Amino acid sequence: MARIEKVKLPDIGEGIAEGEIVRWLVKKGDRVKQFQPLVEVLTDKANVEIPSPVSGRVVRFLASEGERVSVGSPIVEIELEGEAVEPEERAGSAEEVREGVSPELGEKVEVKKEERRVVVRAPPSVRKLARDLGIDLAKVKGTGPGGVITRDDVLRYAQAQQGAQAQATARAAEAEKIQVEAVEKPKAQTVKVEAAEQAVERIPLRGIRKIMAERMALAKSRIPHAYIVEEVDVTDLLSLRDHLAKYAEGKGIRLTILPFIVKAVVKALKEYPLLNSSLDEDRNEIVVKKYYNIGIAVDTEMGLVVPNIKNADRKGLFEIARDISMLASKARSGKLDLSDVRDGTFTITNIGSIGTVMGMPVINPPEVAILGVHRVVDKPVYIDGELKPRKVVNLSLSFDHRVIEGAYAARFLNLVKRYLEDPILLVVSDNELKV
Amino acid sequence: MNLISQALAKDLNLDKALGIFRVLDDQGVPDESLEPKLSKDFLLKIYEYMVRTRILDEWLLKLQRMGKVAIHAPNKGQEATMIGAALALREQDWMFPSYRELGALLVRGMSEEEIIDRAMANADDPLKGSDFAIYGSRDKKIVPAPVPVGNQIPHAVGFALAAKIMGDNIVVLTFFGDGATSRGDFHFGLNFAGLFKPPVVFVIQNNQWAISLPVRKQTAAPTLAVKGVAYGVPSIRVDGNDVLAVYSIAKEAVDKASSGEGPTLIESLTYRLGPHTTADDPRRYRSDEEVKRYEAKDPIPRFRRYLMYRGVLNEDLDREIWGRWRDYIETVVRRCLSKPELPEEVIFEDVYSEMPWNLREQLEEFRESLRVMKSLGLRVE
Known part of the structure; x- marks a missing residue:
């Protein structure tokens, strides 16, 4: 296939928006060399010679002498050197057929005249954007002061059109085949665009939702996630919880199993510190954090937020429980401070409170791991050769495989399991369990 | 009457401010009594700087026309003044240029690549796309050219005065155009220079046109050099298309300044053969005939004829010099074009x-x- 470069009128500086083609300095079929003068153009300020940006053969002119063209619009087609068109390929091309029916040049000029009659209010940058996108500004509804078309209006219109086009293309393709010789075509598509616009609701991605979208995209595209799952028998933990809940209630604290999980995780992190780290990609270093700020994912109407419990290793069970409910209520009422969400070192997401039994959470960058806590279910479990009804919860761990190996992660999760299945161990001080 | 003019001429060197100092005639034949004694190598070096400047200037114009450079102020025709004056500086001296001194930048050691990177604002642009196309360099002792006309004049005077107070043996040379002599900055600067005698050399690139305004519509003074005389600054007019004249006078001025004898103003008579900038069309305000007349006084062919007259240059060597620099600069241009753009975030x-x-x-x-x-x-x- 031959590559044909559409040479555009370059931006020749200082607010020049358009120029008049004074004289072509080359003829159709001429070979031109890069930097060779191509055309003389008259702008508001000067008569200038435009050099060719490429070497090749002049295939056809897209603007005639005397015509005014805007900056950025194609003025000539040049077939790049060493990439000649095969004659048989050319003869059969659809473009050639269309060219025979209606010379593109004439058509273009007519359309332009029509456009000029509509008064469009839009700043130059927006006009340029519309031009680049091939959008007729007359069709875009302006939402700015006094009906001025803003940049967002154009982008919204373009996105809607792009979405509609994908749907329309399949159907249009059939029709188009028959219509190759027809002169007027693009109008039909616009009608479909408007119809499609009514069938969808467009929710602007803003605020927390936007941040979430960006961070998750970053996490999934950047971090090679690996996953492991462990089943944990929390029957004993629940009875301990029930026992302590009475004390907590007196202090106005609602005790769930989450604070226990935070405690167990922190203790296990001390033994497996790589999970409490981040990766400094610029310096190729793993930054191991000696503080434990445990993030708790909170679902709010505005989107997902992850405030963290600061220095969770130095806090008691009730204190952690109080922190969790305080952070959750701050999050839901939109009152979190920046400091509440900054400097987290490890995240726990308690999806189980809503009801799933399994899931693979996405890491919250720059952290390297996240623990998913799922729903506690009643399950028959073999204990000493006997099936017993037990309370069981699935814990899933997603980790950054650049920093952590599977075995390391598994050992960590085993330790968390051990603390939770035998919660009395939580009173044993750190490292005492090490063999 | 006669007595008065003689006294004026004696004390204020008015004759120098009114006459024109030149070494080469239009054909490049030297006045042997004024011809500086320069080595063959040095003469060829001057010529190569002129050739490089001309080629680089053409490229910057072309790149602007391709939309690769935002704006360029063409240098064509003024090479002798900028190169002759810049060559008079010693390594420790500082230069305060305006925006039309490509040749002076080259003389101070700036490379074509650096200049084109800057002009194109590509990924290697040391200024990351900010500011006008011309910039300075601390190493090469070039202060960035301001866009407002003549701002550099008081800066240069202040810098020179500081050097004098601190006892540093440096000379400061500043370039500006004829248009700048109609601005306040010129008068503040000259007044201080006359009074405090800092080691500063003023070079007026009198290219006859302040954009579209000719010199005769800017001032009623008979020459621009007499303005310096009024401030007590020794001033002289030179043929700015005669590189040997510019070099000889600038050298004398630099020597004088470095030995504590204060400032000099040089009005260098030249002609801008191209447009004021790439956004200007000189055909709207001056005749082709005028341009043709000055093309005949182009400093490069004139100096070439001198070099051939002196046997320093022959046709073969001349072709070799132009060919070598054309090839080299085209290679640099292609390299600069292939460099990535600056990231938008800069x-x-x-x-x-x-x-x-x-x-x-x-x-x-x-x-x-x-x-x-x-x-x-x-x-x-």
Whole structure:
């Protein structure tokens, strides 16, 4: 296939928006060399010679002498050197057929005249954007002061059109085949665009939702996630919880199993510190954090937020429980401070409170791991050769495989399991369990 | 009457400010009594700087016409003045140019590549796309050229005065155009220079046109050099298309300044053969006939004829010099064209040492907007 470069009128500086083609300095079929003068153009300020940006053969002119063209619009087609068109390929091309029916040049000029009659209010940058996108500004509804078309209006219109086009293309393709010789075509598509616009609701991605979208995209595209799952028998933990809940209630604290999980995780992190780290990609270093700020994912109407419990290793069970409910209520009422969400070192997401039994959470960058806590279910479990009804919860761990190996992660999760299945161990001080 | 003019001429060197000092005639034949004694190598070096400047200037114009350079102020025709004057400086001396001194930048050791990178604002642009196309360099002792006409004049005087007070043996040379002599900055600067005698050399590139305004419509003074005389600054007019004349006088001025004898003003008579900038069309205000007349006084062929007259240059060597620099600069241009563009985010950098929250927010929005534009297949410019 031959590559044909559409040479555009370059931006020749200082607010020049358009120029008049004074004289072509080359003829159709001429070979031109890069930097060779191509055309003389008259702008508001000067008569200038435009050099060719490429070497090749002049295939056809897209603007005639005397015509005014805007900056950025194609003025000539040049077939790049060493990439000649095969004659048989050319003869059969659809473009050639269309060219025979209606010379593109004439058509273009007519359309332009029509456009000029509509008064469009839009700043130059927006006009340029519309031009680049091939959008007729007359069709875009302006939402700015006094009906001025803003940049967002154009982008919204373009996105809607792009979405509609994908749907329309399949159907249009059939029709188009028959219509190759027809002169007027693009109008039909616009009608479909408007119809499609009514069938969808467009929710602007803003605020927390936007941040979430960006961070998750970053996490999934950047971090090679690996996953492991462990089943944990929390029957004993629940009875301990029930026992302590009475004390907590007196202090106005609602005790769930989450604070226990935070405690167990922190203790296990001390033994497996790589999970409490981040990766400094610029310096190729793993930054191991000696503080434990445990993030708790909170679902709010505005989107997902992850405030963290600061220095969770130095806090008691009730204190952690109080922190969790305080952070959750701050999050839901939109009152979190920046400091509440900054400097987290490890995240726990308690999806189980809503009801799933399994899931693979996405890491919250720059952290390297996240623990998913799922729903506690009643399950028959073999204990000493006997099936017993037990309370069981699935814990899933997603980790950054650049920093952590599977075995390391598994050992960590085993330790968390051990603390939770035998919660009395939580009173044993750190490292005492090490063999 | 006669007595008065003789006294004036004696005390104020008015004759120098009214006459024209030249070494070469239009054909390049030297006045042997004034011809400087320069080595063959040095003469060829001067010629090569002139050739390089001419070729680089043509390229910058071409690149602007291709939309690769935002703006360029063509140098064509003024090479003798900028190169002759800059060559008079010693390594420790400082230069305060205007925006039409490509040749002087080359003389101070700036490379073509650096200049083109800057002009194109590509990824290697040392100024990351900010400011006008010409910039300075601390190493090469070149202060960035200001865009407002003549701002550099008081800067140069102040810098020279500081050097004098601190006892540093440096000379400061500043270039500006004829238009600048109609601005306040010129008069403040000259007044201080006359009074405090700092080691400064003023070079007026009198190219006859302040954009579209001719010198005769700017001032009623008979010459621009007499303005210096009025401030007590020794002033002289030279043929600015005669590189040997410019070099000889500038050298004398630099020597004089460095030995504590104060400032000199040089009015260098030249002609801008090209447009004022790439956004200017000189055909609207001056005749082709005038341009033709000055093309005949082009400093490069004139100096070439001198070099051939002296046997320093022959046709073969001349062709070799032009060919070598044409090839070299084209290679540099191609390399600069193939360099990546600056990342768009640079417009947020280098203002605050730590980016404040509102700029960070804007940066985020800007990135998002770029992403949307890119997802729509738009080229971001």
